[in-house]
Amino acid sequence: MIGLIVFIAVMGFSLGKRDKLSWPENFIGDSVTFVQQWFYKPAGYIAGLFEDIRMMRDIYQENEQLRILASRYARDRITYNFLQQENERLKEELDFTERQKKMYQYRYVIAQVVAANLDPNNSAFKINLGSTDGIKPDMAVVSTDGLVGLVSRVFPLYSTVTPITELNPDSPNPRAISATVMDKEGKSFGIVEDYDKRTGMLLMNRIAENDPLAEGDVVITSGLGNVFPRGLEIGTVESRQVGDYGLTYTAAIKPSAKLDRLTEVFVVIPSETGTSGAAP
């Protein structure tokens, strides 16, 4: 009975948002993960080897697609350089403060995945960056394809990442990601805050009635509210229907990033001056 009470107290206490963990947690978490990393990567390499042999046939097609993309990228880059120069000049003329200028400058730090938890209610994976590398809770984690998850707990040398499949508006500390649609950035707005495990779709809520969002659009983070960086790809819109109360719309979004068996991810670290002013 006493055990039950103690456990409920521990669960309740550990439920909330904690920026720092106590030293026993840090010690155990880090030392076990240190051992885990010896196993996860070799296993991944071996599994990847078989995958590669199977994928050999698709590589030719992929190569062709990449060549088309590369040529398009070269063209876009020229336009981008002009636009950036123009933008910087305008910012100077309008007297932007240092903080405002740095607001959208992010650092992408590569991290290796060292272990994965398979528990469906608490799926998480561990990356080999921690608070000593400047990682903080709620930072966005992306793979080359798109948004993967958010940092949930930070140990000194490693940290735990909760994938976006764990988004849940009812949970005690819900996380919501403000999102918009690529090429319609100013016109479209919604909040990605839920994941339907049965269909494997993210749900984007609170879309206005006259929103131009349509099926097949690419959803990206909007950066509004300054909690999450902007311009990270989330997924593509699969369907759009009237939401719960009939006033707003809800869209089902297929995540573009592969969420299982990751080996390398990037943590998006906002520039220091940008976050200090924008912390909610």
Added chain:
Amino acid sequence: MNLRWAVLFMFLLFIVESTIVPWLIPDALYGRLVPHFVFVFVLYSALYTGRHTALMLGLFFGLLQDIVFYGNMLGVHAFSMGLGGYLTGLLLERKRSPLLMALSIIGFASLLYDSLVYLIYKVFRIAQEPYAYFLIDSIMPSLFLQLGFALAVYIPARRLFEGSGKPSAGQEE
């Protein structure tokens, strides 16, 4: 002295569970098939050593799982694993458990364990899906995985735990 080896082996299993097993599970079952190899060992220790050993092992490895994959809260696995091990020990500690008996007990205990974890998450509103869906989607496939593993390690686990803890049991053999 055998218990030391058991703990070491269980720690190794714990590592394997989260590092090598994810690469072996087929795509269709990923995220649904949940290995609880350590829990199977906790149950073996309950059956063949004693309920207090099982309780301690369960608490220790449950807490390890909780801390290492600290996503939402601590203590869920520690509580469920400890309770599962202790109850099993309480029921069957003094009886002789042949293979079939052990397997069925492990099956039931795994069901209990998964359900308990789900229930705790449900109470704290972290789990969203209804129980029936979760039961079919995840608990049932995992149950077969646990049973398969339990069958595979039955003989070594029994040797390991029967020799440890209670010296009287070792002398009878």
